[in-house]
Amino acid sequence: MEKSSSVSAQRLAQRRGDYGFDAPSVVISSILVGLVMLVLGLLSLLRWRSRILGIIGLLYSVCSLLSGVSYIYTTRRGKFQVWAELLSSLHLCGDEQILDLGCGRGAVLLMAAAFLKEGKATGVDIWKSSDQSGNASSATWKNAEREGVAERVDLYTADMQQLPFANNSFDLVLSSLAIHNIPQRAGRYKALDEAVRVLKAGGRLIIADVFETQRYAEHLGELGMINVTHRMLDWRFWYGSPWFMTKLVKAAKPS
């Protein structure tokens, strides 16, 4: 089958849908803290005549505001550019069965669907609006229509710790910034177990996430996955401070 990797990553990153903001409370608090510290820093310098407190306040404010700007850039632009490059590099044939764990409003799911001619891109989510603004399957369907891929998409309301799919169903399992939302480590490992279970032999798994990614890689190795790699993604996928840099874990299921 003809390869569809010729879809240009740059064109792919230009989305027509509306994908909301990831964990909106995080960016709102970062900007609010930045503004409060700006006011306190200025008051310390100009009114209370404390240079030290003023400088600390202003530095804190600049870091917090820059963090907020970086977060907004990543959630609205950067992550789309990075995923467009990642998906383009996979050289998909177009007949794959793809699964996106925690697809939200479809940022990655619908981009992956653009590579398909005969396959399906299936998204699974529990639609938490604290994890993504306006999160709902109806929003994802609307985006699928806007991107012109609705006929190649399926959505399921399901917890990624208990996937409603048979073993060996998917050629490619993706997950972007979703697994860390499961509160317990045992639950996050369960989601990885499920991802491996539903992958076909020879299938690939690609996870972008912010915390514990090295542990994900180790756990995948323990599950018998091969070619497990772990690396830092570039600044376009950083959610502000150094604690929120996104890492990439890749692995394959032995044939």
Ligand SMILES: C[S@@+](CC[C@H](N)C(=O)[O-])C[C@H]1O[C@@H](n2cnc3c(N)ncnc32)[C@H](O)[C@@H]1O
């Ligand atoms: C930050 S959003 C990312 C959404 C999407 N992957 C993206 O990159 O735009 C995290 C998503 O994970 C979903 N989620 C959280 N816990 C989940 C679980 N246990 N099972 C399925 N989805 C979950 C949330 O509802 C949310 O849509």
